[in-house]
Amino acid sequence: MITVSLSYPPTGDVLLQHARPQVMAMGQFDGLHMGHQSVIRTAASLAESRQCPVSVMTFHPHPKEVMKKGDYEGYLTPVAEKKALLESMGVDVLYIMEFNDAFSRVTPQQFVDHVLFSLQVQTAVVGFDFRFGHRGEGDEGMLRELGGERMNVETVPPFQLNGEKVSSSGIRNALREGDLARALDWLGRPYRLRGIVSDGEKRGRTIGFPTANLRLHDNYVVPMKGVYAVRAVVEDQLLNGVMNVGVKPTFHEGELKPSFEVHLFDFDRQIYGEMMTVELCHFIRPERKFSGVQELVAQIRNDADTASQLLSSSRL
Known part of the structure; x- marks a missing residue:
């Protein structure tokens, strides 16, 4: 697996090396839990059928850490572990987009034009609750609209276990409560x-x-x-x-x-x-x-x- 560190906007050298038709799964993916895995496996299956690379784009540091919002306290899967897990899932390229104050101001249109189109993303695969762009203005519907005829968008529905939606926040709560059985089931490990x-x-x-x-x-x-x-x-x-x-x-x-x-x-x-x-x-x-x-x-x-x-x- 190739790991590519990105800043906004991507430089010409990065685009020259890595711009190609690809299927990209996008998300924060902290925990790489069962729901995240369903998004990435969907991307991998589409990439195989279209005979092109499967890539993942994640964002680091966590937006909550940068924006000092919410109750963010630590990672379920720091970058090194995330890399190892994604490689084991057969991902070809991992893009780690630097999330900083400047990137937080990028509009949904700018993100699609300057990042996804520039990398020649053929199909973007996201979870049902994916948000992007300044103040989280973009959702999967806007991503599909902005992609137009240049980029397909596949949305993966919530992954549920025993009637509950698997989530990173739920795993965090389970760990803080000593509920390892739930953390294990939701993480898949x-x-x-x-x-x-x-x-x-x-x-x-x-x-x-x-x-x-x-x-x-x-x-x-x-x-x-x-x-x-x-x-x-x-x-x-x-x-x-x-x-x-x-x-x-x-x-x-x-x-x-x-x-x-x-x-x-x-x-x-x-x-x-x-x-x-x-x-x-x-x-x-x-x-x-x-x-x-x-x-x-x-x-x-x-x-x-x-x-x-x-x-x-x-x-x-």
Whole structure:
């Protein structure tokens, strides 16, 4: 998959290299959940039938992050993970359009004329709720009107599970509530966090449960504070474990920034500085304060046993 970074308007060099008849799926696609996947698969199917490349255009940073609107807090799929997922889906070209203050003022007409027509987009595939242009003035109907005879537009209907529309906001809420089952169903895969193993307080080692302190690589949506059964990939090895997300209230007062500490089962190698990907498989319990170290150790032992049982019987 080719990744192309775009700014508005696209430069002549970019157009010279990448302008060609293509089917393009467009959207923010944060999470690349089941609904997003249906849009991209529709584009891929159309591209195959027309024997042309399938491309995806996404926007970064997230418009809410730039415009400071709404309750935007982090990404479900930062750019690096989005790239990997799209490549696995067979996308030929990923366009990452820089979303900044200037781009937020681009009109729907300018976007179609200067970006989509310039790239020779033959067919644009969007979700039913796609918005574009200054103040979100453009919708799929306007896109179809502006495309005229030069560009077809395909609109993909809402993707529903158990009568509910799958959405990024719904997944965010599920993660904040510890509802991993819903997040898994809507994403179509476990929610993942990725980061570097860094120096922590090393307290876990002193109580018999050494942990890897994960410093997140990107600005992720932080799930509910608590304990999770997880699967981790480190040094190309898949390992089961238990992770605590929280502020460690037994040892700290007034701490607000959560830490991510992973205890890996049957693993005792030095991995400081290594990249680790953690899949959140099951929510075990909320974080709470203990009366002392002995009570904490007993609970950690129970959590580890619970995680081991859950992962051994997991469908993941």
